[in-house]
Amino acid sequence: MQPYLFPIEIALLVFPVLAFFLTLPFAIYQYHKFGGLHFLRNVVLYTFIFYLLCALLLVLLPLPDPDDVAKMTGSPVQLVPFKFVHDFMTHTTLVWDDPSTYLAALTQAVVLQPIFNILLIIPLGVYLRYYFRFSFWKTTLFSFLLSLFFEVTQLTGIYGIYPHAYRLFDVDDLMLNTLGGMVGFAIAPMFTSLLPTRTKMDEATYIKGQQVSYLRRFLAFLVDWTILRFVTWLLGVVHLLPFTTLEIDGGSRFTQLWWLLLVVFLYFILLPAFTHGRTLGKMLVRIRIVSTTPSDKATLWQLLVRNGLLYYVTLAIIIFPLNPFFVDYLPPVLFLTVLGVGIVSAFMFFIHFCINFFSKDRQLFYEKLSHTMHISTFKKKHEKRLV
Helix, strand or coil: CCHHHHHHHHCCCCHHHHHHHHHHHHHHHHHHHHHCCHHHHHHHHHHHHHHHHHHHHHHCCCCCCEEEEEEEECCCCCCCCHHHHHHHHHHHHCCCCCHHHHHHHHHCCCHHHHHHHHHHHHHHHHHHHHHHCCCCCHHHHHHHHHHHHHHHHHHHHHHCCCCCCCCCCHHHHHHHHHHHHHHHHHHHHHCCCCCCCCHHHHHHHHCCCCCCCCHHHHHHHHHHHHHHHHHHHHHHCCEEEEEHHHEEEEEEEEECHHHHHHHHHHHHHHHHHHHHCCHHHHHCCCEEEEECCCCCEHHHHHHHHHHHHHHHHHHHHHHHHHHHHHHHHCCHHHHHHHHHHHHHHHHHHHHHHHHHHHCCCCCCCCHHHHHHEEECCCHHHHHHHHH
């Protein structure tokens, strides 16, 4: 069993890293498509990704030494259908009228390998029917395509990493893998009868989509500043803004105060005034800023107060002490004072956030002072047709 357990152990080590990099785009996708996050949907999709990773590693691992692969001879392709039946009949120790041979026969490679090839794709059939709602023939097609991908990957020596194939391209594997997907489709109700249907998950997610959580707002914040970071870097590369960033300890950071002030004003204040309270990040997660007054639309003045308090005051007090200017040029006593103010401000903001979070009051202080709030712009398709 060790050859089968080793790839799964590797998958368990790799998956947390893979999940970390998938979390942000995956969450943004869910907010954009469904309007919210659903715990069980996340579990289903992350287990699906983990399954695909395990399946790929089971096919590829263990990786041989390239020098050993270079010495391999013989055809890397087996195109005779049902050869696994001939191999079984030729090499099996099974004697039909002797039950004592049954257990030993089941442990032979001529039995284990076909069974493994069927079992490998059974989970795919279950996932495709339950979550992706594929038909039988569509599930069969995708099972075949996944198997073909595995076989081509082996045939090409992982697309040129090895000098030639280090495992056999076997037409029987294609047949057995596809059969596994068909079996998975057939038995899916046995595993999913206790789980909510995809439709129920969608309905629950749509209901959550009408609420604007702090996570949803934070994702928009990350997207917006990632875009601004990239734009700043790009302008520096083409020398339109050659002095807006400075390399420090191997990484670049904003150092010009005027550029930060301009970016915040143009992107977070002026742009939302013309886009009904939306930035690119907010568009992706389907939220926008509105006025709590009867007019609904946030005015330029409200946006200036709101984001001015957030970026020009709060974040400036918290983040600016980390600027190299304060570290290198301010006297120690003054620097410690600035740093202390930043730490106290960060702590007070955190306490304010926690109080609002547990009291379910989604408006932070800069929203209350500017009379603005976030609302969801997500609407179900049938609701859009009624508007």
